[in-house]
Amino acid sequence: MSWQQRIEKTLYQRQQQGLLRRRSAVTLSTQATLRSGTQLFTHFSSNDYLGLSQHPSVIDAWCKGAQQWGTGAGASGHVTGYSPTHQQLEQTLASWLGFPRAILFTSGFAANQALVFALAESNDTLIADKLMHASLQEAAALSPAQYRRYPHNSVEGLARQLAATESENCLVITEGVFSMDGDSAPLSTIDALCRSKQAWLMVDDAHGIGVVGEEGRGSCAQQNVQPDILVVTFGKALGVGGAAILCSDAVAQYIEQVARHLIYSTAFPAAQAQAVLASIDLVRHHPEFRQQLTRNIDLFRERCRDREIPLTDSITAIQPIIIGDNHRTLAVAEALKTAGYWVQAIRPPTVPVGSARLRITLSAAHSELQINGLVEALSHAL
Template sequence: MSWQQRLDDALAARREKGQFRQRRVNEQSEARTLQIGGSRYLNFSANDYLGLSRDPDIVSAWQQGAERYGVGAGGSGHVTGYHLAQAELEQQLADWLGYPRALVFISGFAANQAVIAALLAKNDHIFADKLAHASLLEAAAMSPATLRRFAHNQPAALEKLLASPGEGETLIVTEGVFSMDGDSAPLAKLHQLSQLHGGWLMVDDAHGIGTTGEQGRGSCWQQQVKPELLVVTFGKAFGLSGAAILCEQPTADYLLQFARHLIYSTAMPPAQAFALQAALLRIQQGDDLRQRLQNNIAHFREGAQALGLDLLPSATAIQPLIVGEEHQALALAESLRQRGLWVTAIRPPTVPPGTARLRITLSAAHRADDIQQLLEGLHHASRQ
């Protein structure tokens, strides 16, 4: 088989299964709308949960940061790329979340990969929730450690796996809020099990930080849990991009020596870090935004229940509507687009076979009539 034949066969298989992915050019977007192909849609697919991506103060902060620092970091943080803006952001994050140290990464994917690659060695064990993010599971599978996956949000299943002692260290990995199901992990029980077995807990709270907990401190704060490794990302509620790892001082020192994603990548632009400081302040003062988001979630779920829609039990901004078959999910998404509603169909391998879905995401920026228009569109599409 030639290289070209291999690629052609793989692509043909994806198309046949209704799993072929395509990018669409977002020509212009605001907090609640986007323009694609010259048409304007209400956007129910973004992760901009608080609507901060267009916040005037944050946009202005990025502009001020660019004027002060330029548009790039100029190198790795271990060379010349670690500027005052990144250092200040790290300190603010650490103080806010109650950790001695924070380390900023260019993306959440990079942060998750860096931690697992740097920490895990042969004879170690990783226990990961079956629905953990691809960045976590891929890093775990590629590490020299033994990966075992436990049933989603089932501490009892994890406890059974932990009952078989082994050599090396133990790392338990989960998300705070799961990106495809929108449900929350039982963090207190997971942390209790990790401590009982002498392990560490790593929580990726990409979808919880900013939207839950006092001052938006996230899932761990809300459940009164302090994992040994907390990953927060800035591409969702913060409205920007990037990530940070919160940890103890010795862990931070170790990662600065051995986390290759941190050492060998150009650092986050300091202008971006300066804008993230403004976003953090807005999140800390954002009880109004979080309340607006919760009102939108309640409005949507009440309307969906009245229509008999098959929603997963999520109390977060992520509201998955299970469809089942891939082609049917694509058809439903297309029907919604024809009514001016942009909702993305999520299909395997991103989600398990038979669980293709519409991943509906809500924002504090959405208005009540936006939610109503979405419900009417879903009602019309489901009848078709």
């Protein structure tokens, strides 16, 4: 089969299965609304959980950073792309989150893959939650290490996998808050199990950092856990972009030597680092953002219960409504758009087959009126 035939066949099959993805050019009007074409929507599909992407302090920090440092880093951090502002951000992250070192990356995807590829060798074992992020699934599958998976959030399943491994080096990988289900990993139990088996623990807390825990320190701080490696991203609750690996000094030095995603990528702009610093300051010193988000989550769940709309057990900003069938999920999402609400339909392979869903995400920026309107539209569309 030629490439052209393979491409056409794949596109046709995805169309028939309700799996074809399409991008839409949108303009964000405020933290909670967007415009697509001529229509204005209230949107519930953003990971900007605290509404900080358009906060004046964060925008001002970026603008001032661009005036001082320019619009790009110009090179890898190993060449000339590492500025005093990047260094300050790494030091701030390490101090805030309680680690000796932090290493910056252009994205969470890059940080996750860099870490796995840097650590994993043929005699090692990677044991991961079945629902971990695609960046980690791909890195683990492509690495030379043995790759095993355990049922989602199953401590018993993890224990069985740990008992079965004979590797001297074993890395257990989980998320803090899972991106498609919104539930949290039992990190304290997982951590205790890892320690008993001399395994390292890596936590990807992209959806927990800034949102949960004292000062928004994330899932690990909330559960009083200090993993061996923590990955945080800046494009969700912090409202900017980029990521960091938090780790020991030795691991950080090792990453600086071997992580190709770090060595061979242009660093993100210093202006971006300055904006992340402003966002961290807001998160640390203004708990009212998290408090408002919590109120909005509680309101949404209460209104859904009143309307008998089925929910999962998630108490985070991620509130999935699992429908199952791909075509019906797309139809419900389209009905919500007709009513003025932007909610994305999430389908396989992002989620398991048969669990297509609406991934509703709440923000501190949403008003009570907007949340009530969404629930009303949901009750008619489902």
